[in-house]
Amino acid sequence: xxxxxxxxxxxxxxxxxxxxxxxxxxxxxxxxxxxxxxxxxxxxxxxxxxxxxxxxxxxxxxxxxxxxxxxxxxxxxxxxxxxxxxxxxxxxxxxxxxxxxxxxxxxxxxxxxxxxxxxxxxxxxxxxxxxxxxxxxxxxxxxxxxxxxxxxxxxxxxxxxxxxxxxxxxxxxxxxxxxxxxxxxxxxxxxxxxxxxxxxxxxxxxxxxxxxxxxxxxxxxxxxxxxxxxxxxxxxxxxxxxxxxxxxxxxxxxxxxxxxxxxxxxxxxxxxxxxxxxxxxxxxxxxxxxxxxxxxxxxxxxxxxxxxxxxxxxxxxxxxxxxxxxxxxxxxxxxxxxxxxxxxxxxxxxxxxxxxxxxxxxxxxxxxxxxxxxxxxxxxxxxxxxxxxxxxxxxxxxxxxxxxxxxxxxxxxxxxxxxxxxxxxxxxxxxxxxxxxxxxxxxxxxxxxxxxxxxxxxxxxxxxxxxxxxxxxxxxxxxxxxxxx
Numbered sequence: 001x002x003x004x005x006x007x008x009x010x011x012x013x014x015x016x017x018x019x020x021x022x023x024x025x026x027x028x029x030x031x032x033x034x035x036x037x038x039x040x041x042x043x044x045x046x047x048x049x050x051x052x053x054x055x056x057x058x059x060x061x062x063x064x065x066x067x068x069x070x071x072x073x074x075x076x077x078x079x080x081x082x083x084x085x086x087x088x089x090x091x092x093x094x095x096x097x098x099x100x101x102x103x104x105x106x107x108x109x110x111x112x113x114x115x116x117x118x119x120x121x122x123x124x125x126x127x128x129x130x131x132x133x134x135x136x137x138x139x140x141x142x143x144x145x146x147x148x149x150x151x152x153x154x155x156x157x158x159x160x161x162x163x164x165x166x167x168x169x170x171x172x173x174x175x176x177x178x179x180x181x182x183x184x185x186x187x188x189x190x191x192x193x194x195x196x197x198x199x200x201x202x203x204x205x206x207x208x209x210x211x212x213x214x215x216x217x218x219x220x221x222x223x224x225x226x227x228x229x230x231x232x233x234x235x236x237x238x239x240x241x242x243x244x245x246x247x248x249x250x251x252x253x254x255x256x257x258x259x260x261x262x263x264x265x266x267x268x269x270x271x272x273x274x275x276x277x278x279x280x281x282x283x284x285x286x287x288x289x290x291x292x293x294x295x296x297x298x299x300x301x302x303x304x305x306x307x308x309x310x311x312x313x314x315x316x317x318x319x320x321x322x323x324x325x326x327x328x329x330x331x332x333x334x335x336x337x338x339x340x341x342x343x344x345x346x347x348x349x350x351x352x353x354x355x356x357x358x359x360x361x362x363x364x365x366x367x368x369x370x371x372x373x374x375x376x377x378x379x380x381x382x383x384x385x386x387x388x389x390x391x392x393x394x395x396x397x398x399x400x401x402x403x404x405x406x407x408x409x410x411x412x413x414x415x416x417x418x419x420x421x422x423x424x425x426x427x428x429x430x431x432x433x434x435x436x437x438x439x440x441x442x443x444x445x446x447x448x449x450x451x452x453x454x455x456x457x458x459x460x461x462x463x464x465x466x467x468x469x470x471x472x473x474x475x476x477x478x479x480x481x482x483x484x485x
Contacts, residue, residue: 025296025305028125029237032116033292039119040288041111047104047282048357051079051143057111058082064118072138073173076154079143081173086117087130093301094183094267095294096138096174099159099190099258101145101152105274105283106189109290110139116295129302136181141170149353160190161254163261171258178262185230185301186267187294188212188259191283194276195325195348198247199318202375204278205247207238207289208320210271213253214264225311226268230297232309234270235317237296242277242289247320249273270297276324278377325366327468328376331383332453340386344371347449347466352428360429360480363449363466378468385453385460389443390417396439399423400430408434412462413471417450418443424485433464433478438485 043057062069066086073081097106114137117126140146144154152158153168162171178186196205211227213219220228235246249271254260263269272293274286300306325346334343345368349361367374393416397403403419411419411434420439430436435450453461462469467478 025299026237026240028122028299029292029296030240031122032295033241033288035121036112036288036291038121039112039116039291041108041115044108044111045282045284047108048149048359049104050147051140054107054111054140055080058084061114061118066118067114072177073169075142075144075170076168077144077147079147081138081141081143081170083177084114084137084139085134086114087134089130089132089134089302091133091185091301092136092181092183093133093185093187093298094136094138094178094181095187095189096141096177097189098139098146099141099170099174099188101142101147102149103151103189103191103274104140104146105191105287106272106290106294107139108283108287109294110137110189112287112291113137113294116291125299129299132302133298135298136177136183138174138177141174149357149359160258161256163258164256174258178265178267183267185227185297186262186269187297188262188269188271189290190271190273192249192273192275192320193322195322196247196275196320197322197324197375198244199321201244201318202324203244204276204324204377205273205320206242206245206275206277206286207293208247208249208271208273208275209234209317210249210251210259210273211314212257212259212263212269212271213251214260216253218251218253223266223268224263226306227263227270228311228314229306229309230268230270230300231317232311232313233300233306234293234297235313236309238289238293241292245277246317247275248314248317249320276377323374325371325374325376326363326378327463327466328371328374328379329382329453329463330371330379331381333384333386334447335386343368344374346371346374346376347463349466354428360482361465361467362429362482365447365449368447380461380468382453382461385455387447388415388452388454388459390448390450390452390462391415392437392441392443393419393434396420396422400425400436403436404432408432409474409476412464412469412476413459415452415459417452417462417464418484425483427483429480430483431480433462433467433469433476433481435465435481436483441484 068085072083209231327347329345346366348366349363353359449466
């Protein structure tokens with residue numbers, strides 16, 4: 001008997017079986033991605049929402065026979081923390097979101113996933129999966145923070161640094177649920193800065209993964225290794241839809257963090273961080289990627305396909321880096337004290353929330369100099385262009401209504417980034433492409449993210465509150481300028 005031949009044939013058979021399985025999986029996830037709109041929870045279209053807005057969805061889920069909804073605690077202000085469970089399998093998978101109140105992307109995706117589970121689509125695949133798994137969702141762990149769209153809870157505690165002392169009721173609830181389930185897998189769902197990029201690439205880290213360390217040595221036991229293998233599977237799928245836009249979050253051990261401790265307590269824990277995506281301020285495309293990515297993990301756990309993943313591929317996922325700007329200008333000419341210098345500028349649009357929970361952008365120059373190792377969501381090669389400081393329009397107007405009757409684009413083409421009003425609106429920002437200032441306002445001496453770029457005596461570009469305006473195109477896209485008193 002030729003054992004070498006038999007072994008070779010067995011290997012070939014296994015290889016083709018595995019290849020077929022991977023092809024079938026990719027076809028499944030392609031179907032999920034392409035049919036996503038059928039499952040998207042339409043009542044949530046913006047990333048700022050409160051527990052009051054999701055409670056009707058949870059109440060509706062309560063009425064469905066396949067789901068079980070249990071109140072597992074309350075926030076400091078008495079808002080309910082609710083666990084939604086589905087499935088009858090022996091493997092428990094626990095997913096919690098928004099322990100930071102301003103990190104809502106995955107909460108939206110959870111409700112999309114619940115809609116998918118409740119639909120008639122992919123019924124055979126779901127039936128098989130739910131026989132093997134029991135899924136538990138705890139959306140919006142920090143509803144008091146979400147009500148204010150702030151990171152911390154009402155006590156001012158970062159819940160993700162309260163795994164040991166359990167000072168907050170939300171932390172106690174999370175620990176209690178984890179322990180009662182003794183879950184096999186856990187998904188810790190967050191948002192990260194939009195300025196992270198996949199290391200040494202210009203692509204944003206739209207999704208970043210991590211199998212958190214459970215000790216300072218960053219040891220790898222069976223529990224953590226299982227999380228790594230699931231991440232490899234998720235990355236393989238996500239590369240189909242966001243190629244090169246996946247990063248790996250820093251794995252330094254944080255002894256107070258829930259993710260690190262839940263890994264330590266025996267639940268294979270996967271951190272998912274939602275970052276930035278071009279032209280997606282409300283993170284709706286990233287929400288969709290969460291939907292596909294999380295379902296890919298769930299199906300992989302149910303089929304145990306993750307066990308076939310090459311764990312070394314986990315280390316090949318590029319690290320998160322932080323070298324992205326909203327706007328990067330390269331090689332512009334900047335005059336200082338009568339001498340010309342060549343500079344790169346990196347500009348970011350800081351998102352500010354006012355006392356009424358409205359938000360606006362207040363841009364700032366994040367860095368300047370040689371930024372050749374950095375990248376931008378929007379880039380302009382400004383070689384040959386000279387920076388021209390912005391001016392105040394010479395005529396003052398009575399109020400915003402009078403200003404709106406003027407040709408603001410013509411003002412921009414004249415090099416004016418500021419216009420004064422006798423009656424300033426009681427607000428921080430204005431949805432116009434020009435800054436509103438008081439009559440005694442003076443243009444700052446320091447370089448601000450309001451200027452023009454000139455070439456051969458003509459103004460070609462304006463930068464208004466950090467947003468690039470092409471002066472040959474009257475379709476101006478400036479979400480807001482500032483009101484400065």
